[in-house]
Amino acid sequence: MILTITYTQPPATDLGYLLYKNPSRPQTFELSHGKAHIFYPEATKERCTVALILDIDPIDLARGKKGSSGEGGLFDYVNDRPYVASSFLSVAMSRVFGTAMSGKSKDRPELAAMELPLQAKITMLPCKGGEEIIHRLFEPLGYKVAVEGYMLDEKFPEWGKSKYYTVSIEGKVKLRDLLNHIYVLIPVLDTEKHYWVGEDEIDKLLQHGEGWLINHPEKGLITGRYLKRKKSLINQAFKRLVEDSGVIDEEDEPDQPSQPQETEKKLNLNQQRLGTVVAVLKSVNAKRVIDIGCGEGNLISLLLKDKEFEQITGVDVSYNVLERAKDRLKIDRLPEMKRKRINLFQGSLVYRDKRFSGYDAATVIEVIEHLDENRLKAFEKVLFKFARPQTVIVSTPNKEYNTHYSNLLEGDVRHRDHRFEWTRKEFETWAAGVAESYGYNVRFLQIGEIDDEFGSPTQMGVFTL
Known part of the structure; x- marks a missing residue:
């Protein structure tokens, strides 16, 4: 550089x-x-x-x-x-x-x-x-x-x-x-x-932003990104920035949702998403479920509480994430019957893997947007052609809804690792093409508060053979 x-x-x-x-x-x-x-x-x-x-x-x-x-x-x-x-x-x-x-x-x-x-x-x-x-x-x-x-x-x-x-x-x-x-x-x-971004970053930002940051029209964007969108740090920074300048500006807004109502919506969205997944799995009477891109095991934790799910498998490409999932799920301390119901292994959803087969349902929740779009074809074959579960649930952000997030600029995505985000039409076109190619039917669900014009924050496709 x-x-x-x-x-x-x-x-x-x-x-x-x-x-x-x-x-x-x-x-x-x-x-x-x-x-x-x-x-x-x-x-x-x-x-x-x-x-x-x-x-x-x-x-x-x-x-x-x-x-x-x-x-x-x-x-x-x-x-x-x-x-x-x-x-x-x-x-x-x-x-x-x-x-x-x-x-x-x-x-x-x-x-x-x-x-x-x-x-x-x-x-x-x-x-x-x-x-x-x-x-x-x-x-x-x-x-x-x-x-x-x-x-x-x-x-x-x-x-x-x-x-x-x-x-x-x-x-x-x-x-x-x-x-x-x-x-x-x-x-x-x-x-x-x-x-690591902690409170000392506020001192650096204010020191190096002295004399110019308070008057910059994009001070909210600058502060939010510099502090990695950590709301508590952003609020402290803005408070100190205004105090140091002696200016009170009611229009100052950090690059984060500042209204409790908006923050609450974001906090509850994952709960609504996972709750919908569990409801769909129960509606199709799935007993054996594989969660591809399981992360730290949020969905697995919910499924484990319901005895209807007899076998629950989590897959993730990151070994470190799987280790955190094991700690979070307290696998070593679970009763033997519960422990037998869980299986975690490292794998990639773009490479054929025999271990993906034999399940009633597969869930791919907020995962595909982390792939480069040119690798989606490989993912489709791995899951819909080779593993071929009876039910596949795929969720991904609805790009149109991003207008509701005040911390996002036009063209921004919700997470720094997202390679793309789709509109409802783009997602439905992709899902319909996959369903037709591999002999599935697909229906669509909206997750979260629905806007009449922009839809919901999360869109979900439920594929069934």
């Missing part, structure tokens, strides 16, 4: 004094997750550019080592973190440019306090929500913004555009402010952080 900053006011080499980095001497800084290299690809009186290159060690990201994401599963081995501008870069900036970010300059104090003609370029910046959000975040700060997008694969244009961009910003701004803007907005655009 590369960040460059260019200064164009003679003598441009004063940039070295402002950054405390000598243009004639490349430097390397050891970081917990790799190394940061600083050098100047150009240093003349008319134009001076500093480059920060972050070299992330992928080994440190795996198996719970230093800098690990802690997510487990495939993420620790197959991810973009070593190659894209992310929170790793923000941490490196604070380590390498910490003094400049505070606005101090021993040799050029007058320049540190001045607005200067500066340009910055961030190469390979992941952005959730598309190019529009980049403009919405940087342009209110006075920058001229240029964005270069990329195709997912030039050989397969039908796959569409990638989420990666090269972003260039240019303006007359204090160097301190430029650095702080980039520090905050990189993880906001990426929506990821490689470390």
